[in-house]
Amino acid sequence: MKQVAQNYKSGDLAVLEVPEPSCRPGGILVRSVHSLISTGTELMKVGEARLSLVGKAKARPDQVRKVLTSAAQQGPTAAYRKVMGQLDRWTPLGYSLAGVVVAVGEGAEEFAVGDVVACAGNEFALHAEVNWVPVNLAVAVPHGVAPEHAAFATVGAIAMQGVRRGEMALGETACVIGLGLVGQLMVRLLVASGVRVLGVDPVPERCRLAEKAGARATAGPDEAAGIAGPHGADVIFLAAGGHSNDPLRLAVDLARDRGRLVDVGKTRLDLPWNECYEKELEVRFSRSYGPGRYDDRYELDGIDYPAGYVRWTERRNIECFLDLIAAESLDLTPLVDGIHPISGAAEVYEALRTGELTGVGHLFSYPPATAPVAPATETLPAARPETAAPTVPAGPPVRRPPHAGRPGGPVRLGVIGAGAYAGSMLLPHLAADPAVALGTVATTRSLTAASARERFGFERAVTEAEEVLADESLDAVLIATRHHSHARLVCRALEAGKAVFVEKPLALDEHQLEEIVATVARTGNDRLMVGFNRRFAPLMVELRERFGEHGPLSLRYLVNAGPLAADSWYRDAGREGSRFVGEGGHFLDVLALWTGALPTRVHAVGHDQDVQATITYADGSLASLAYTTGGTPRAPKELLDVSGAGRNARLDNFAGTTLWTPRGKVARRSRLGQDKGQRAELAAFAAAVRDDAPMPIPLESLVATTRATIAVATSLSTREQVLL
Known part of the structure; x- marks a missing residue:
């Protein structure tokens, strides 16, 4: 199928041939009829991708901070590789479409094949011929609503959520600054609500369009000083974008005493303190389509908010917008400036960027299906997107002898x-x-x-x-x-x-x-x-070899894991397990490498995020593992100390090692930056498969390490030691 994508590193934009998605539980498969180009958000993203690396850094200082933190802990080489990997890949565009349901996953039976739906989400409602969409991001389109109008529904929900944040009453005055796509939709929604509407935009054609939709008066920014009358507007909606602070200053000037400012677009907000204080202005933000946005439990798991507690979720906002179109309270026909075939998407974006194409409402159209999409047979619980497992149909086990390898060949x-x-x-x-x-x-x-x-x-x-x-x-x-x-x-x-x-x-x-x-x-x-890669790290291998034979060891492993990001999927412990169970095996495998023995007993204290574990091994070795999250991620992540047989060894975050023996001290540093062994572990695995040799880590050790990792979590919950 065809999909529009952009390489964020090079800025190249293309229509690619990609495989069709499968229909997973908790959602529906939708064949697109029309998708809407967001002339604000998408063109901003397209413009950022064309910037140099320095320009991208200036545009996204939040990402620069993450890179600096990663470099401090993992080294510049690893940080650079990670950044380039994120930049040099195709990223999708689009988040608002209308289409036809072609397959229904388990848990989405409220829809049926053939239903016309409006879909939302910058991960799901993409400029692509077929999309998988979670149930809470899809809404049935009422009879009589044209698909090209239904494709506006997601952007309409953004405008509607902004209007709701204004909490306006009949007869009040609203001023919309920025009459692009979202601003035009806000004008129409406010007029339908019985509000007196004003508009400000530097483009005269957009001002005329807003007046035809019911705005009482419009003006350019330089002529807007008296547009709100002697008292000012009750609510100012900032639907403008860009890096200038001028829209905000104009909003403060136009607001009445104790008025409200609602930020809907992505614009600069350097509040002039004196003016805001003197008017006692209230500043509010409108977050995307409405409540539920950015909540994985709502968007991905399909868990709705009760209407008695959250009346207007993002899905109910979309439904309301479509109902207004069906009732002819909103006329979107004047906003449709062009419908373009998806095959010419790159040229359309370029024409919009250069100004060759004008207007606020441009859509893509899609060719009709050439063959039906097979319905889903998946019966497993809904899987999260991104790196979640693709569909694996249930079935009887396929019994085959273990692979014999292909000696000599790749x-x-x-x-x-x-x-x-x-x-x-x-x-x-x-x-x-x-x-x-x-x-x-x-x-x-x-x-x-x-x-x-x-x-x-x-x-x-x-x-x-x-x-x-x-x-x-x-x-x-x-x-x-x-x-x-x-x-x-x-x-x-x-x-x-x-x-x-x-x-x-x-x-x-x-x-x-x-x-x-x-x-x-x-x-x-x-x-x-x-993938216990640390045992293959060059510094680890070299230090272990130089340490030599030994009896029982005393080991201390300090892991400065750092705080968990607010959007990390590790927080979904019910599905993905605890953070320690997910990562702790790395460190227990290193301890197993050094002792050469199986763990026999585990005792842990703390909680899921901060763990102090003691592990006893069959040869008498004793290990202490401290897994902490309260430190700064700018500090080194891992420090291993080993004592025994008259020697001491230290591994310092895979950047350096020190070995103390009766003959003295030997220190080594990595010349090529931090290397945690991924290349070496993959090469060892490939060699074992190719030559039909034993696996690089014995199965007994893999199972024992995994069992010990799970035992740490068990000990934390029971507050008792666990015998293995």
């Missing part, structure tokens, strides 16, 4: 999941390794799959994990999806006879771990590797 690898970590830390190494041939990549998002195919040289891109697992030409599968899907996909891949590399964690609980162990026993396929 390993044909399939990949499930190609999100941020895989795209920056795994796939670049695999693409550069002549011993690996990248076959098929599967992700839930069409554009992510297409980007991975183009960037890393995969032969094929799909949105179904089953297509990777069923491909008999593949020797091995790499799984880099969200944590909740790891155990299920590992079992399916082992049953399919593949060698398996899965990112940590192997499992989230004992039940999942036992399922994997049982699958290995049932199939005889033990070709399993977990």
Whole structure:
């Protein structure tokens, strides 16, 4: 199918051929009829992508701060690789469309195939021929509403939420500053509400358009001084964008004493304190489509807010906007300035950027379907987007002997999941390794799959994990999806006879771990590797070798994990497991490497975010692991101290090591920056598959480390030690 995308690094904009998405539970598959170009938000994004790296940094100082923090903890090389990986990929455009339902997932039965719907979301309602849309971001279009008008519904909800934040009464005066697309819609909504409406915009044509919609008076910014009369406007709506503070200063001038300012657009807000104080102005912000926006439980899990507590959610705002169109209270015909075929999207954006195309309302049209989309057969719980596991149909296990390898030839690898970590830390190494041939990549998002195919040289891109697992030409599968899907996909891949590399964690609980162990026993396929990369880090390998043979050790591992981001999916512990279960296996695997023994007992205190764990090993070694989140992420993340056999060793955040022996002290520093071993672990896995050699980490150790990681969480909850 066709989809509009832009490379944020180069600024290139293109219409790509990408695989159609699958229909997952909790949503519907929609074939687009029309999608609306947001001439404000999208053109701003397109413009940012054309900037130099310095220009991009100035435009997004919040991202620069994240990069500096990452560089301080991980080193400049790793930070640069991560940034380039995020920039040099195709990103989608669009967030408002109307289309026809072609498949219904479990939990979305309120819709039926053939329904006309309006859809929202910058991750779902994209400029693409087919989109998967969660149930709370789709609304049935009332009879009689044209699809080209229904495509305005998401932007209409933005305007409606801004109007609601104004809390205006009949007869009050509103002034809308900025008469672009959102501003024009706000004028129409305010007029329909019985409010006296004024408008300000530097473009005369937009002022005339607002007057035809019912605005009492309009003016350019330089002529607007007296437009609000002697008392001023009750509410000023800032629907302008840009870096100038002039719209705000004009808003303060036009507001009445104790009036309200509502910011709807992305504009500069340097409040003039004296003027705001003297008028005692109230400043409010309007957040996108309404309550529910940016809440994954609402948008992705389909959990609605009760109307008695939250009357107007983003979905109910969209419904209300469509109802107003159906009742002919809103006339959008004057706003439709052009309908363009999706195949010419790049030229349309360029014409809008240069001003060759004018007006505020431009839409894309899509060709009719050439073949029906198959309905979903998925019966699993709804999966989160991005790196969530693509659809894996349920079915009987496929019993095959373990793969015998292809001695001497490249390993044909399939990949499930190609999100941020895989795209920056795994796939670049695999693409550069002549011993690996990248076959098929599967992700839930069409554009992510297409980007991975183009960037890393995969032969094929799909949105179904089953297509990777069923491909008999593949020797091995790499799984880099969200944590909740790891155990299920590992079992399916082992049953399919593949060698398996899965990112940590192997499992989230004992039940999942036992399922994997049982699958290995049932199939005889033990070709399993977990992404415990730290044991392969060059400094770690060299320090361990120099330390030499030993008896029982005393180990202290300090992990400065830092605070969790507010939008991190680790916060969804009910689905993805705790943060420690997700990451703790890395550190317990390092301890297992040093002791060379299995853990026998775990005792942990603290809570899910801050953990102090003591681990006893079969050889008498004793390890202390401190996993802390209260420090600054600017400090080094990991510090390991090892004592025993008359020697001491220290690993300092994979940047340096020190070894103390009776003969003296030897310190080493990494010359090439921090290296946590991803390249080496992938090469070791590929070599083991190619040569039919043992896996780089014994299965017994993988299971024991995973069991110990889960035991830490158990000990935290029971406040008792756990015997392994």
